[in-house]
Amino acid sequence: MHILEYSEEHAAFRHQLREFLAHEVMPHVDAWEEQRQVPREAWKGLGRRGFLCPTVPAVFGGPGKDFLHSVIVIEELAKTNHSGLMAGLHSDVVVPYIESYASSELKKRYLPGCVSGDLIAAVAMTEPGAGSDLSSLQTTAEERGEEVVINGTKTFISNGISCDLVVLAARDPEVDNPYEAVSLYVVEAGTPGFEKGRKLDKMGMHSQDTAELFFQNCRIPAVNRLGEKGRGFFMLMDKLQQERLVCSIGALAAAEFVWERTVEHCKQAGHNGRPKSKAQDVQFALVEMATEIKMGRTFVDKLIAEHIRGEQVVVETSMAKYWTTDLAWKVARECLDLWGEEGLSEDCPIVRAFRDIRVMSIYAGTNEIMKGIAAKFMGL
Amino acid sequence: MYVLSRTQKDISKAAGEFAKGEFDSDQARQMEQEGRFPRGLWKKAGDLGFIGVHYPEQDGGAGLGLLEQLLVQEAWCMRDPSLGLALSMGSCGAEGLLQSGKDRERLSALTSGDIVTASCRYDPEQSEGEGIDPDKVLEFPHVLNCREADLFFVPWQDPRSDGSKRCMVILPAEKARISAESRTGFLGLNLCPPARVGFQLRDLEQADRVQVGTLSKLQRTLNQVFLLQIAGSCLGLAQGALDRALNYAGQREQFGRKIGSFPAIRRKLARMTVKVAESRLMVYHGAACFDRGGLKDQDAAMIKLQAAETARDVADESIQILGGYGYMREYDVERFCREAKACEILGGRAGSQLDAVASGFSKKAGLK
Numbered sequence: 001m002h003i004l005e006y007s008e009e010h011a012a013f014r015h016q017l018r019e020f021l022a023h024e025v026m027p028h029v030d031a032w033e034e035q036r037q038v039p040r041e042a043w044k045g046l047g048r049r050g051f052l053c054p055t056v057p058a059v060f061g062g063p064g065k066d067f068l069h070s071v072i073v074i075e076e077l078a079k080t081n082h083s084g085l086m087a088g089l090h091s092d093v094v095v096p097y098i099e100s101y102a103s104s105e106l107k108k109r110y111l112p113g114c115v116s117g118d119l120i121a122a123v124a125m126t127e128p129g130a131g132s133d134l135s136s137l138q139t140t141a142e143e144r145g146e147e148v149v150i151n152g153t154k155t156f157i158s159n160g161i162s163c164d165l166v167v168l169a170a171r172d173p174e175v176d177n178p179y180e181a182v183s184l185y186v187v188e189a190g191t192p193g194f195e196k197g198r199k200l201d202k203m204g205m206h207s208q209d210t211a212e213l214f215f216q217n218c219r220i221p222a223v224n225r226l227g228e229k230g231r232g233f234f235m236l237m238d239k240l241q242q243e244r245l246v247c248s249i250g251a252l253a254a255a256e257f258v259w260e261r262t263v264e265h266c267k268q269a270g271h272n273g274r275p276k277s278k279a280q281d282v283q284f285a286l287v288e289m290a291t292e293i294k295m296g297r298t299f300v301d302k303l304i305a306e307h308i309r310g311e312q313v314v315v316e317t318s319m320a321k322y323w324t325t326d327l328a329w330k331v332a333r334e335c336l337d338l339w340g341e342e343g344l345s346e347d348c349p350i351v352r353a354f355r356d357i358r359v360m361s362i363y364a365g366t367n368e369i370m371k372g373i374a375a376k377f378m379g380l
Numbered sequence: 381m382y383v384l385s386r387t388q389k390d391i392s393k394a395a396g397e398f399a400k401g402e403f404d405s406d407q408a409r410q411m412e413q414e415g416r417f418p419r420g421l422w423k424k425a426g427d428l429g430f431i432g433v434h435y436p437e438q439d440g441g442a443g444l445g446l447l448e449q450l451l452v453q454e455a456w457c458m459r460d461p462s463l464g465l466a467l468s469m470g471s472c473g474a475e476g477l478l479q480s481g482k483d484r485e486r487l488s489a490l491t492s493g494d495i496v497t498a499s500c501r502y503d504p505e506q507s508e509g510e511g512i513d514p515d516k517v518l519e520f521p522h523v524l525n526c527r528e529a530d531l532f533f534v535p536w537q538d539p540r541s542d543g544s545k546r547c548m549v550i551l552p553a554e555k556a557r558i559s560a561e562s563r564t565g566f567l568g569l570n571l572c573p574p575a576r577v578g579f580q581l582r583d584l585e586q587a588d589r590v591q592v593g594t595l596s597k598l599q600r601t602l603n604q605v606f607l608l609q610i611a612g613s614c615l616g617l618a619q620g621a622l623d624r625a626l627n628y629a630g631q632r633e634q635f636g637r638k639i640g641s642f643p644a645i646r647r648k649l650a651r652m653t654v655k656v657a658e659s660r661l662m663v664y665h666g667a668a669c670f671d672r673g674g675l676k677d678q679d680a681a682m683i684k685l686q687a688a689e690t691a692r693d694v695a696d697e698s699i700q701i702l703g704g705y706g707y708m709r710e711y712d713v714e715r716f717c718r719e720a721k722a723c724e725i726l727g728g729r730a731g732s733q734l735d736a737v738a739s740g741f742s743k744k745a746g747l748k
Contacts, residue, residue, distance in 0.1 A: 030564075034564070126704065130634075131634065131703050131704055132634045132635075132639075132703065133634035133635045136634070136635075155704070156704040200708055201708065201709040201710065202707050202708055202709060202714075203699075203707050203708075203709065203714035203717070203718070204707075271505050279731075281731050282731075329696075333692075333721070336567075336721065336725065337724070337725065337729040337730060337731075338729070339725075340725065340728070340729055341521070341522040341574065341725055341726065343567070343725050344522070344561075344562075344566050344567050344568070344569065344574055344722055344725055344726070345561050345562035345566055345567075345574075346562050346563075346564040346565045346566060346567065347561075347562050347563055347564065351566075351567045354567070354721070355567075355718070358696075358699060358707065358714070358717070359707045361700060362699075362700065362703050362704055362706070362707060363704070366700070366703055367700075368644055368645075368700075371644075
C-alpha cells in the first residue's frame with residue numbers, strides 16, 4: 001500500500017518534468033557547477049512549463065495544484081545531482097510567505113513572476129552573528145510613515161546572487177523583546193541601498209549562488225511588509241514545518257539517488273571481471289542502506305500526507321529533517337567507499353553528491369537545533 | 381599520553397614551526413584548484429631536513445625512525461591538510477632506493493627536496509599491445525603525484541620468465557605516459573593528484589632494478605610505510621580539525637553563551653578528543669614497532685583504518701560545530717573533511733583493510 005496517492009495526472013507531471021530535466025537541465029549541470037551559477041533561462045524554463053510554485057492558485061497565475069506536485073519537483077531535482085536550481089526553496093519555502101502574508105496588491109505584483117521564473121526569490125534570515133539563534137538578529141527595519149529603512153547584513157543566502165526578491169527578517173530597534181520586534185519584508189533587487197555581496201565559496205553546492213546581502217539605508221515602501229508588524233517570528237514558525245519537510249524530501253531523494261547510482265556501479269563488472277555486488281560485504285552494506293532509506297521513505301511520506309491534511313507535525317518534521325539529512329550524509333559516505341579509489345575523482349557522481357549533501361544537516365536550522373525543538377515540544 | 385623523547389618532541393615542534401611559518405592556507409586553496417604540487421615548499425622542507433627523516437644518515441636522511449617522520453607529517457597536516465598531505469606523499473616508494481643501498485645520488489636529491497617520487501601501488505590494470513612486443517604499454521592506476529614525479533617505482537614481472545622473477549624497477553619521468561583520472565579534480569589529494577601511468581615494456585626491461593631481497597618483502601615494506609604515512613597524516617588531519625572546532629566553540633556565541641558551553645557540543649568535542657587520542661596511540665606505537673622491525677601487515681592495516689575513520693569523523697563533526705561557516709572553504713574544516721575522506725578511500729576502503737586484519741587471525745582461528 002502506498003501512503004501517498006499519486007494520480008495519473010501526478011505521474012504525467014513527473015514524466016514531463018523528467019523529460020524536461022533530461023533535456024534542458026542535465027546536459028548543462030557540469031557547466032553550471034563550474035560557472036558557479038545557474039542561468040536565469042533555466043529558471044524561466046521551469047516556470048514556463050509549470051514546474052515552479054505548483055501550489056500557487058490560478059488567480060495569481062499559478063498552476064493551482066496540490067503539494068504533491070511540489071514533492072515531485074523536489075524529488076526529481078534532487079536526482080539531477082546539483083543544487084543550483086533550488087526550485088524547492090523558491091516555490092515551497094520563500095513564495096509561501098508572500099502567498100500567505102502579502103497584501104493582495106503585492107501578490108498580484110510578485111506571484112505571477114515567481115510562477116513564470118521571471119522573479120527568483122530568496123529568504124534572508126541568517127546573519128553573521130545570528131545563525132542558530134535567530135532571535136539575536138541585528139538587521140533593523142525602521143518604519144517611517146510610508147517608508148521602511150533597512151540596515152544590516154545577511155549571510156549564507158541561497159539564490160543570493162540571482163534573486164529578484166528577498167523575504168527579509170528585520171527587527172524594530174525600538175522593541176526589546178526579540179519575539180515581538182521582528183517583521184518580514186519583501187525587498188526587490190535593485191533597490192538603492194541593497195547590495196549583493198560576494199558569492200560564497202563552499203565545499204559543495206557549487207552551482208548554487210549562496211551569497212551575503214548588505215542593506216545600508218535601504219528604503220522600501222511600507223506596504224512591502226508581510227502581515228502585521230512585529231509578527232515576523234510567528235510567521236517564520238508557521239512556515240518552518242513546510243521548510244523542514246521540504247528539506248527532508250530533498251535529503252531522502254538525494255539518498256535514493258546516491259544509492260541507485262552506486263548499485264548500478266556495483267553491478268558492473270570490476271576490473272577482475274567480477275561485479276562488486278557479488279561480494280557479501282558490499283551486498284550487506286547496500287541492503288542496510290536500502291532498509292534505512294525505505295524506513296525514511298515511510299516516515300516522510302506519512303508526514304507529507306499529514307502536512308497536506310493540514311495537521312500540526314512540527315515535532316515530527318523536525319525529527320525528519322535531522323534524521324533524513326543525517327541518513328543522506330551517511331549514505332553518501334558509505335556509497336563513496338564502495339566506489340573505491342575511483343571515488344577519489346570528481347568524475348564519480350557520488351563525489352559531488354557527497355560535497356553537496358554535507359550542508360543538509362546545517363541549513364534550515366542545524367540538526368542540533370532540530371533536536372532542541374523536538375525536545376521542547378515534547379515537554380522534556 | 382604517549383611518551384615521546386626530547387628529540388621527538390623537538391622534531392614535532394620544529395615541523396610545526398616550519399608549517400606555521402611557510403604554509404599559506406589561502407594559497408593552498410588556490411593550489412587545490414590548480415592541482416599543483418608545492419614544489420617550493422618541498423625544496424625548503426628538504427633543506428631543513430624534513431624529508432627522509434627515517435633514512436640512514438649516509439643516505440642523506442636523519443638516521444631516525446618512521447615515528448619521527450610521522451611526527452613531521454602530523455604537524456604539517458594539522459596546520460594545513462592539503463599541503464601537509466602533498467608533502468607527506470612526495471617521497472612515495474622511495475624506501476625502494478634504500479633497499480638497493482647503491483643509489484646515494486638519487487637519495488640525496490630526494491632528501492634535499494630536488495626530486496619527487498611516485499609509486500605504482502597496484503599491478504597493471506591494462507596493457508596495450510600484444511605479448512612481449514617491446515612497444516606494449518602497461519598501465520598502472522591511481523598513482524599519486526604522477527605529474528610532478530621525477531622517479532617512478534614500478535612493480536614488474538618479466539613476461540618471458542616464470543612467476544618468481546618479479547622485481548621493482550625505477551623509471552624516470554620521461555618514460556611515463558600519464559593520463560588524467562579526472563577532468564575536474566578530486567575529492568581530496570588535489571596537490572598530489574592520482575593519475576594513470578603507462579610504461580613501455582622496452583623501458584621496463586631496461587630500467588634500473590631494485591635487486592635486494594624479494595619483491596614481496598619490499599612491497600610489504602612499502603605498503604606498510606604507505607599505510608603508516610596515511611595514518612600519520614590522518615592523525616594530523618584529525619587534530620587540526622579538532623583544534624579548529626575547539627577554537628570556534630570557544631569563541632562563537634549564540635543564545636548568549638559560547639556554543640562550547642552547551643553540553644551537546646561539549647560532549648561532541650570530548651568524543652572527538654578521545655578518538656584523536658586513540659589514533660595517536662595507535663599511530664605512534666605502530667611506527668615505533670615498525671622501527672624495531674616488528675610491525676605486522678595486519679597491524680599497519682588496522683592503524684590506517686582507525687586513523688582514517690577518526691580523521692573522517694572528527695573533521696565531519698568539526699564542520700557541524702562550525703555550522704554554515706564550516707561549509708565555507710575559507711574556514712578550511714571542509715578541506716580537512718574532504719582530505720580525510722580521500723585518505724579513507726586511498727589504499728583500499730575499509731573492507732580491504734579489514735581483510736588484511738582478518739588474515740592476521742585466520743590461521744589462529746582455523747580459517748585458513
